[in-house]
Amino acid sequence: xxxxxxxxxxxxxxxxxxxxxxxxxxxxxxxxxxxxxxxxxxxxxxxxxxxxxxxxxxxxxxxxxxxxxxxxxxxxxxxxxxxxxxxxxxxxxxxxxxxxxxxxxxxxxxxxxxxxxxxxxxxxxxxxxxxxxxxxxxxxxxxxxxxxxxxxxxxxxxxxxxxxxxxxxxxxxxxxxxxxxxxxxxxxxxxxxxxxxxxxxxxxxxxxxxxxxxxxxxxxxxxxxxxxxxxxxxxxxxxxxxxxxxxxxxxxxxxxxxxxxxxxxxxxxxxxxxxxxxxxxxxxxxxxxxxxxxxxxxxxxxxxxxxxxxxxxxxxxxxxxxxxxxxxxxxxxxxxxxxxxxxxxxxxxxxxxxxxxxxxxxxxxxxxxxxxxxxxxxxxxxxxxxxxxxxxxxxxxxxxxxxxxxxxxxxxxxxxxxxxxxxxxxxxxxxxxxxxxxxxxxxxxxxxxxxxxxxxxxxxxxxxxxxxxxxxxxxxxxxxxxxxxxxxxxxxxxxxxxxxxxxxxxxxxxxxxxxxxxxxxxxxxxxxxxxxxxxxxxxxxxxxxxxxxxxxxxxxxxxxxxxxxxxxxxxxxxxxxxxxxxxxxxx
Numbered sequence: 001x002x003x004x005x006x007x008x009x010x011x012x013x014x015x016x017x018x019x020x021x022x023x024x025x026x027x028x029x030x031x032x033x034x035x036x037x038x039x040x041x042x043x044x045x046x047x048x049x050x051x052x053x054x055x056x057x058x059x060x061x062x063x064x065x066x067x068x069x070x071x072x073x074x075x076x077x078x079x080x081x082x083x084x085x086x087x088x089x090x091x092x093x094x095x096x097x098x099x100x101x102x103x104x105x106x107x108x109x110x111x112x113x114x115x116x117x118x119x120x121x122x123x124x125x126x127x128x129x130x131x132x133x134x135x136x137x138x139x140x141x142x143x144x145x146x147x148x149x150x151x152x153x154x155x156x157x158x159x160x161x162x163x164x165x166x167x168x169x170x171x172x173x174x175x176x177x178x179x180x181x182x183x184x185x186x187x188x189x190x191x192x193x194x195x196x197x198x199x200x201x202x203x204x205x206x207x208x209x210x211x212x213x214x215x216x217x218x219x220x221x222x223x224x225x226x227x228x229x230x231x232x233x234x235x236x237x238x239x240x241x242x243x244x245x246x247x248x249x250x251x252x253x254x255x256x257x258x259x260x261x262x263x264x265x266x267x268x269x270x271x272x273x274x275x276x277x278x279x280x281x282x283x284x285x286x287x288x289x290x291x292x293x294x295x296x297x298x299x300x301x302x303x304x305x306x307x308x309x310x311x312x313x314x315x316x317x318x319x320x321x322x323x324x325x326x327x328x329x330x331x332x333x334x335x336x337x338x339x340x341x342x343x344x345x346x347x348x349x350x351x352x353x354x355x356x357x358x359x360x361x362x363x364x365x366x367x368x369x370x371x372x373x374x375x376x377x378x379x380x381x382x383x384x385x386x387x388x389x390x391x392x393x394x395x396x397x398x399x400x401x402x403x404x405x406x407x408x409x410x411x412x413x414x415x416x417x418x419x420x421x422x423x424x425x426x427x428x429x430x431x432x433x434x435x436x437x438x439x440x441x442x443x444x445x446x447x448x449x450x451x452x453x454x455x456x457x458x459x460x461x462x463x464x465x466x467x468x469x470x471x472x473x474x475x476x477x478x479x480x481x482x483x484x485x486x487x488x489x490x491x492x493x494x495x496x497x498x499x500x501x502x503x504x505x506x507x508x509x510x511x512x513x514x515x516x517x518x519x520x521x522x523x524x525x526x527x528x529x530x531x532x533x534x535x536x537x538x539x540x541x542x543x544x545x546x547x548x549x550x551x552x553x554x555x556x557x558x559x560x561x562x563x564x565x566x567x568x569x570x571x572x573x574x575x576x577x578x579x580x581x582x583x584x585x586x587x
Contacts, residue, residue: 267565
């Protein structure tokens with residue numbers, strides 16, 4: 001029988017515990033402590049409370065919870081001694097139909113894992129979409145996690161236990177995240193467009209105006225029209241713009257969206273989640289025949305990642321009237337200019353100035369984005385409200401020394417460009433830590449034409465600096481560039497530095513942040529306020545209109561810019577519901 005929240009809230013403790021039996025494997029203490037906090041406001045509230053109980057438990061209790069779980073395809077499965085829930089999950093994952101080779105491999109992994117960590121490997125085999133991982137995906141994840149640090153792996157085991165519990169609660173309450181499933185599938189379908197050299201390896205790479213990028217734009221536009229947008233077009237910079245009209249003409253517009261380009265070998269949620277969440281909300285309005293008191297404009301920004309050309313935020317910069325004509329002459333790695341790439345894609349660069357938006361016509365800008373960090377994952381919370389976006393500055397640099405024979409050049413006679421950059425990288429690490437909340441990265445480090453027996457005479461590298469406010473960022477940058485100059489002079493090197501991007505910190509507009517907070521509260525979830533260390537299109541729109549962002553928890557400890565980037569259908573569903581709540585507040 002399907003449970004209801006009213007039944008759990010009004011039942012006796014023993015009856016309620018019996019109803020929740022099996023959610024956490026052989027661990028009724030979790031339900032007991034969670035039920036002490038009744039009344040429960042929502043199913044999401046119950047999930048959050050149960051995860052909090054585990055998080056606040058003593059380490060030994062957490063370890064006992066992990067050890068209460070059976071090995072995958074282990075002795076308990078063979079002996080048919082699993083709980084009903086584990087039997088169903090392992091069977092649905094096909095672990096009862098392993099080939100002899102797969103079964104042998106899993107047993108080897110079980111033995112190695114137990115020897116390394118002292119507890120069984122725990123994996124939510126139904127996966128982030130809820131439809132199940134393949135046996136190969138399970139084996140690959142098993143092998144990958146075997147190399148984790150013990151503390152990290154213990155936390156990863158608990159995160160998977162919470163996902164298992166979430167899926168079991170969904171089953172008990174008959175809760176199906178229908179819209180979350182749809183958006184997941186839309187994201188998965190869009191990720192099939194990838195560039196040559198990556199697509200063949202199953203990797204996602206979509207850089208500005210590549211064929212894959214243009215295919216994505218066409219797909220998004222068609223999808224917007226299918227969702228019921230009144231207009232959808234690809235503009236002069238490659239943005240895909242969809243508009244859903246207000247109930248009456250002449251009303252102001254809510255602007256939302258995110259980017260659809262990717263880094264190389266990316267995950268499928270970065271940026272794109274913030275396109276499809278508002279799209280599905282518009283579709284639901286269209287299906288209900290409902291118009292609001294304002295227009296909704298969803299923009300799939302063409303470029304945010306800075307992967308093909310040096311300039312970044314091309315899509316949102318065009319909306320601000322800040323598209324620099326000098327960018328047209330920038331060249332990619334193949335020597336193609338941005339202007340040539342635009343003309344090849346059928347765009348009209350001369351029309352870009354006309355894309356500038358008048359902020360008087362807009363209510364503000366909101367953006368949904370995967371967190372790209374570990375905070376929400378560590379707190380076991382699906383959503384977080386962004387308080388501000390860190391300011392950042394990027395430099396592209398070249399260190400020049402003297403290439404010489406690695407065997408005959410004495411150590412005190414060398415002018416090693418790579419070692420000079422290595423020293424700078426260590427300084428960045430030490431200097432950023434002083435601030436507590438600044439970050440500094442050398443993300444590109446390349447010795448062109450390097451050879452194993454040659455002292456590097458040239459080194460290309462990048463510097464990425466970020467801080468919660470512009471003053472802190474600028475002080476950090478000043479110190480880093482001064483250190484770079486000192487290192488070069490002391491080592492007999494010379495260095496060129498080109499500023500590639502500078503973005504101001506963007507604090508969220510108070511009233512818009514409050515709308516996100518009310519939406520999260522309405523879902524029955526604890527409120528988590530947090531800054532964004534990553535840059536987003538919202539930080540550009542912040543320059544001309546109020547903005548605020550909602551973060552969605554990432555799987556795999558929140559990793560991003562990586563194929564392991566992921567989130568669950570349930571967390572997407574909650575983001576959709578929060579977005580819908582903000583639409584209702586505005587209406």
